[in-house]
Amino acid sequence: MELVSRTATFGGEIRRLKHRSEACDCDMTFGVFLPPQAQRGPVPALLWLSGLTCTDENFMIKAGAQRVAAELGLAIVCPDTSPRGTDFPGEHDDYDFGSGAGFYVNATQAPWSANYRMYDYVTRELPALVEAELPVNGKWGISGHSMGGHGALICCLKNPGKYLSVTAFAPICNPSNGGWGQKAFINYLGEDRNDWAEYDAAVLIGSAEEKLPLLIDQGTDDEWLSDQLKPGSLEQAAIASHYPLTLRMQEGYDHGYYFVATFIEDHLRHHARALS
Amino acid sequence: MELVSRTATFGGEIRRLKHRSEACDCDMTFGVFLPPQAQRGPVPALLWLSGLTCTDENFMIKAGAQRVAAELGLAIVCPDTSPRGTDFPGEHDDYDFGSGAGFYVNATQAPWSANYRMYDYVTRELPALVEAELPVNGKWGISGHSMGGHGALICCLKNPGKYLSVTAFAPICNPSNGGWGQKAFINYLGEDRNDWAEYDAAVLIGSAEEKLPLLIDQGTDDEWLSDQLKPGSLEQAAIASHYPLTLRMQEGYDHGYYFVATFIEDHLRHHARALS
Numbered sequence: 001m002e003l004v005s006r007t008a009t010f011g012g013e014i015r016r017l018k019h020r021s022e023a024c025d026c027d028m029t030f031g032v033f034l035p036p037q038a039q040r041g042p043v044p045a046l047l048w049l050s051g052l053t054c055t056d057e058n059f060m061i062k063a064g065a066q067r068v069a070a071e072l073g074l075a076i077v078c079p080d081t082s083p084r085g086t087d088f089p090g091e092h093d094d095y096d097f098g099s100g101a102g103f104y105v106n107a108t109q110a111p112w113s114a115n116y117r118m119y120d121y122v123t124r125e126l127p128a129l130v131e132a133e134l135p136v137n138g139k140w141g142i143s144g145h146s147m148g149g150h151g152a153l154i155c156c157l158k159n160p161g162k163y164l165s166v167t168a169f170a171p172i173c174n175p176s177n178g179g180w181g182q183k184a185f186i187n188y189l190g191e192d193r194n195d196w197a198e199y200d201a202a203v204l205i206g207s208a209e210e211k212l213p214l215l216i217d218q219g220t221d222d223e224w225l226s227d228q229l230k231p232g233s234l235e236q237a238a239i240a241s242h243y244p245l246t247l248r249m250q251e252g253y254d255h256g257y258y259f260v261a262t263f264i265e266d267h268l269r270h271h272a273r274a275l276s
Numbered sequence: 277m278e279l280v281s282r283t284a285t286f287g288g289e290i291r292r293l294k295h296r297s298e299a300c301d302c303d304m305t306f307g308v309f310l311p312p313q314a315q316r317g318p319v320p321a322l323l324w325l326s327g328l329t330c331t332d333e334n335f336m337i338k339a340g341a342q343r344v345a346a347e348l349g350l351a352i353v354c355p356d357t358s359p360r361g362t363d364f365p366g367e368h369d370d371y372d373f374g375s376g377a378g379f380y381v382n383a384t385q386a387p388w389s390a391n392y393r394m395y396d397y398v399t400r401e402l403p404a405l406v407e408a409e410l411p412v413n414g415k416w417g418i419s420g421h422s423m424g425g426h427g428a429l430i431c432c433l434k435n436p437g438k439y440l441s442v443t444a445f446a447p448i449c450n451p452s453n454g455g456w457g458q459k460a461f462i463n464y465l466g467e468d469r470n471d472w473a474e475y476d477a478a479v480l481i482g483s484a485e486e487k488l489p490l491l492i493d494q495g496t497d498d499e500w501l502s503d504q505l506k507p508g509s510l511e512q513a514a515i516a517s518h519y520p521l522t523l524r525m526q527e528g529y530d531h532g533y534y535f536v537a538t539f540i541e542d543h544l545r546h547h548a549r550a551l552s
Contacts, residue, residue: 007530007532007534008495008497008528008529008530008534008535008538009529009534009535009537009538010537010538011538014534061337061338061533062337062338064340064343064537066534066537066538067340067537067538067541219284221284252284253284253285254283254284256283257337258283258284258285258290258342259284259285261285261286261340261342261343262284262285262286262287262342262343265343
């Protein structure tokens with residue numbers, strides 16, 4: 001791993017690290033916040049998955065999470081949102097597909113399947129690398145925003161035992177039935193909707209083997225709420241399968257990072273309770 | 277004033293507002309955070325002056341100040357860092373001069389003197405506009421970062437009674453003796469160093485009519501510390517004139533917003549004590 005930068009904050013530090021990814025067959029950069037407690041021994045970690053157009057940096061810069069993470073002794077690991085350095089036709093044309101929009105799936109369709117294997121990257125390769133190289137103790141929570149909220153939900157629902165806590169901000173809850181998800185799934189996974197179900201939280205939650213309490217915050221003034229995010233579909237499926245979901249509709253909040261910043265403290269405390 | 281955007285955060289809201297500036301003879305955009313308390317009546321306000329390359333948005337996005345400001349019932353007003361929309365020769369070529377680098381002075385040299393009157397803008401026009409149009413009570417604190425820290429210091433030192441509190445992060449303390457300041461002052465103010473003294477905190481502090489307790493945080497790993505910022509010059513002058521300066525050298529911190537975010541809570545509480 002190559003150290004890109006190292007910046008002191010809240011008694012801990014943010015490192016940006018670059019490494020060759022086997023899953024994505026390219027160089028990947030990620031960010032990690034190490035709280036002051038990590039200077040004395042390994043700490044639990046939150047894996048944060050970001051949304052469309054983001055890199056590893058958006059959450060670190062905008063969410064204001066480090067203050068509480070430093071208090072709680074929680075590391076935060078922020079991967080990028082897609083492979084980088086490739087140049088497939090159309091890869092960089094749209095904000096909602098291709099670079100910056102990996103959707104945390106393993107693509108099966110050419111040409112994407114050669115690199116767009118973000119599911120393997122965030123569930124297997126990156127956590128193993130972090131555990132091997134950084135002072136974390138192997139206890140993981142997972143969270144994310146929008147496309148990254150979708151990522152957090154599916155990673156958790158598909159991997160019982162892997163995470164001790166899960167939350168999400170304005171997640172894409174039922175991507176098979178929204179424009180962003182359909183565009184991504186058709187191109188990455190193909191036309192067969194049965195293959196989409198594997199990466200759709202509103203489907204997966206009905207047969208979850210493990211039922212971690214799930215906290216979701218969603219703004220009522222989010223412009224993507226009804227067309228793209230569809231928390232109602234997840235809520236219905238959660239009720240039907242007795243999954244413990246707390247869906248908080250936050251009056252007047254939109255989809256942006258000012259919304260995430262407002263409620264990140266609640267989420268971090270939720271994770272810390274399970275991880276410590 | 278034209279409302280550019282309005283975003284809920286921490287129970288309050290951030291508004292971006294655009295207006296015709298008389299001082300700068302151009303349209304100017306500024307940001308304001310209104311805490312939840314402003315829904316019930318006027319609140320005190322902190323004027324935040326940003327550094328080189330910034331707009332009205334950087335502090336709002338990166339400093340994580342809204343949480344504490346919402347708790348304390350403090351509005352935060354963030355002007356831009358220079359006039360916009362003009363196109364003088366060389367105006368947009370350098371990060372440390374021209375657009376994004378108004379240095380909070382009233383330029384006297386052509387062509388800059390036509391628009392670069394940021395001192396009048398931030399000390400007179402903008403506060404008057406905010407007091408007329410927004411729920412603030414006329415009690416002001418002032419703070420800023422780097423070039424904006426310089427701005428906060430000179431605005432306070434030149435206007436006894438105008439502000440009730442003052443702090444700064446990594447301010448340019450003695451611009452007459454650093455590269456950034458000299459480049460700006462030669463071009464905006466001309467070659468006569470006597471004219472520079474009017475905008476140099478390390479000079480002004482020696483004859484301050486009012487001695488507001490001044491809190492400064494400065495990172496020891498700041499790459500600009502010795503060549504550009506020179507807090508030692510300010511400290512010497514403060515000691516000589518018995519000015520109450522608390523200069524905190526923060527071990528391992530650099531010049532960026534992760535440093536500001538770490539200590540902004542202390543500064544906001546310092547201001548709130550004087551303003552409430």
